[in-house]
Amino acid sequence: MEIPRGQLLRADSFEADETLRCDVVVIGTGAGGAAAGMRLAEAGLSVVFLEEGRKWEAHELSNKQSWAVRNLYAERGTSLALGNIFLPMPRGKAVGGTTLINSGICFRTPDFVLKRWREQYGVAWADLDGLAPTFQTIEDAVGAVRTDESVWRRHNELFRDGCVALKLEGHQAIVRNAPGCVGCGLCQVGCPVGGKGSVDRNLIPRALAAGAAVLSCARATKVLVENGVAVGVEAYGVDPVLEQRKRRIEVRAKKVFLCAGAVSTPSFLLRQKLANSNGRVGKNLHVHTALGVVGKFDEVVDGWHGAVQGYFVRLPGENAVLETFSASPDIYSVQYEVYSKPMRQLRHLAACGVMIGDTAEGTVSPGANEPRSFVSYDTNAEDVRVIKKGIRQISAIYFAAGATEVHTGFSRSSPLKSLAELDALLAEPRPWDQMNIYASHPMSSCAMGADKAWSVVKPDGETWDVKNLVIADASVFPTSLGVNPQITVMTVASTIAQLQLKAGG
Ligand SMILES: Cc1cc2nc3c(=O)[nH]c(=O)nc-3n(C[C@H](O)[C@H](O)[C@H](O)COP(=O)(O)OP(=O)(O)OC[C@H]3O[C@@H](n4cnc5c(N)ncnc54)[C@H](O)[C@@H]3O)c2cc1C
Incomplete structure (x- = not known):
């Protein structure tokens, strides 16, 4: 041929x-x-x-997560790493690879x-x-262009407001390769308007x-x-x-x-x-372990509207960033179940994740059947220390922006009304696998x-x-x-x- x-x-x-x-x-x-x-x-x-x-x-894509994982994600969206934590680790499978379903952060x-x-x-x-x-x-x-304020919407604005209130240095809108972004919040199921590069x-x-x-x-x-x-x-x-x-x-x-x-x-x-x-x-696998925190506000946020990851600030003294994120109501309701009854509470949440330059190392081996892989990854005390520091900083930002409570997503934990309550939770000797850690950067x-x-x-x-x-x-x-x-x-x-x-x- x-x-x-x-x-x-x-x-x-x-x-x-x-x-x-x-x-x-x-x-x-x-x-x-x-x-x-x-x-x-x-x-x-x-x-x-x-x-x-x-x-x-763009016109062939669906805004349904269930459709996207079947069609755009490797291993139908079920890829994960196992070890001392349970670690979902999605990646793309399409012309464009994982960039088709990423948030465009540059x-x-x-x-x-x-x-x-x-x-x-x-x-x-x-x-x-x-x-x-x-x-x-x-x-x-x-x-690559800096995310325009017109597509931030409320979840990014609230994070910015908290950074301003705490007088943090270097907080700013994220540069993304999404010059045609309309703020629909669907980056991770493939951009339906072709606005992402x-x-x-x-x-x-x-x-x-x-x-x-x-x-x-x-x-x-x-x-x-x-x-x-x-x-x-x-x-x-x-x-x-x-x-x-x-x-x-x-x-x-x-x-x-x-x-x-x-x-x-x-x-x-x-x-x-x-x-x-x-x-x-x-060998030597790193993954950028990350964990999300939500803040609950009296006002309606509708955190699924707006640039998915539009604003960030570095975590002082660490190789880590705090980046806002949005997700669809079904994902929030699973991750932060306490807010799913009644579901209208989800409208009041804003979310941000801490993502760290991990020092722990994992291993990739071939899975039983082609093309499956088996990934093992144990986190370590140093990385957990940085994640917890990030959780605290995000919580401080949300309280400064007017949040009435925050939720760390830890299994079997409740909403927290103050930093003192959060400090007590973070001090508890909980197994690390009770933290809902996620990683999307193998x-x-x-x-x-x-x-x-x-x-x-x-x-x-x-x-x-x-x-x-x-x-x-x-x-x-x-x-x-x-x-x-x-x-x-x-x-x-x-x-x-x-x-x-x-x-x-
Ligand atoms: C949900 C999500 C959000 C993300 N958001 C961001 C972000 O905002 N900013 C950022 O910088 N990074 C982000 N990332 C990570 C980033 O997209 C990846 O780090 C990057 O795309 C990796 O590039 P790569 O070329 O190594 O692999 P990939 O982009 O994954 O490309 C590998 C390609 O190889 C193909 N392939 C694999 N095996 C075979 C085979 N045997 N034969 C033929 N083809 C094969 C796969 O189908 C895939 O298309 C995100 C990742 C995820 C999962």
């Missing part, structure tokens, strides 16, 4: 097995795959993307994180000034315009390796809902870019026993670094073990970030693509 240049085709509709030849085959079209593939295609290479999920247009990598990557892990190019042009190119391409709307179309091809509904199953060199990928057309395998597709390429995300990338390698001579594939499970004994890939993204097999997604971070990762993923992937171009196509 000739490469269908500039086209996006559904591989589950192929009527015969196919073989294609190109310069680079990219597995995954999320933040990393899209950024790397665009960079390579715009440099003139022939690029074929393989993406397990399908392409969605942060550059903190300077001190890059310094650590440079000085402790030998990633010489990890430098904020040196990366500034790449950050800028990515931010411009995805449409998920990468299926910008980086992927740019790659297509440069001659790349996207095969959607195509699951990569194997890296083809000859004499220690990656020479292509075996994939199958897959029905995106039923997951039945269809026709076999072989893509022969000079380089393979593996960008399946920080859960699927290591489990894909481990299933094949590939690139793991030092046993580090799937990363660093195939870390890059200069130490061959510790890292899975070199600082230029190529695996130590298999020549021409390159990883360019959230898995290559050496550490946790402490800020939402998509801009870092795209910048790192674009840099890796550039380094591979320099190394010879």
Whole structure:
């Protein structure tokens, strides 16, 4: 088959097995795959993307969470990590990857994180000034702009009011790649108006315009390796809902870019026993553990209206951020059940989460059946200390904004009328799994670094073990970030693509 240049085709509709030849085959079209593939295609290479999920247009999306998890989320939205806490850990499966269902928050990598990557892990190019042009190119391409006050709505305003009342420093509206946001509060089921710049709307179309091809509904199953060199990928057309395998597709390429995300990338390698001579594939997983607090106000807030995550402030002295969030009434009613009888109480809630640069480490292994993964993650005392500090700070902000009570979401706890009541709760020696911790940022499970004994890939993204097999997604971070990762993923992937171009196509 000739490469269908500039086209996006559904591989589950192929009527015969196919073989294609190109310069680079990219597995995954999320933040990393899209950024790397665009960079390579715009440099003139022939690029074929393989993406397990399908392409969605804004008008095809539904505002129902139940529909979204079935169609847009990996493992039908049931992915989680198990350990000393129960940890839901969703991720996307679609052209655009997790960016299709994310909140659009855009942060550059903190300077001190890059310094650590440079000085402790030998990633010489990890430098904020040196990366500034790449950050800028990515931010411009995805449409990163500060959330306009017109779409904040009440839940973001109340958080801002509390920060003002406490005279906190640095609180501000969040920069998001949502230039066309109308404040409908539906980012995480896919933007229904096309106002969010998920990468299926910008980086992927740019790659297509440069001659790349996207095969959607195509699951990569194997890296083809000859004499220690990656020479292509075996994939199958897959029905995106039923997951039945269809026709076999072989893509022969000079380089393979593996960008399946920080859960699927290591489990894909481990299933094949590939690139793991030092046993580090799937280790060192970080996830940005997070926990939500709601404030209850006398006024009607209708926290599901407005930019989902529109306002933030850093947690003083810690590598952590406090970010507002909204969710649909059904989610609030499950998480904060005490307010669901009668349900009209939910109209009075505003919510904010503490998200931390976690120090605990987890592990990814392949699940029993392809493409399932098994993730284990134990939190630790240091991370719980920071989460509790964040809970206290959010509560102080809401009380300062006029909240009559706050709720931490801890199992078997009640609404709290004052900071003194909260302090008593936080001091209780409760099992950590009574805290409703959540994580949506798996990363660093195939870390890059200069130490061959510790890292899975070199600082230029190529695996130590298999020549021409390159990883360019959230898995290559050496550490946790402490800020939402998509801009870092795209910048790192674009840099890796550039380094591979320099190394010879
Ligand atoms: C609900 C939610 C909200 C979030 N909000 C934000 C936010 O506001 N800001 C932010 O910075 N980050 C956010 N994130 C995280 C961010 O979107 C991810 O960190 C980022 O998209 C990761 O990029 P990636 O390329 O590593 O993986 P992904 O974007 O997940 O892309 C991986 C792609 O690979 C595909 N794939 C996997 N295996 C295969 C295979 N075998 N064959 C073919 N294709 C395969 C998957 O289907 C997927 O499309 C959020 C995440 C979630 C879940």
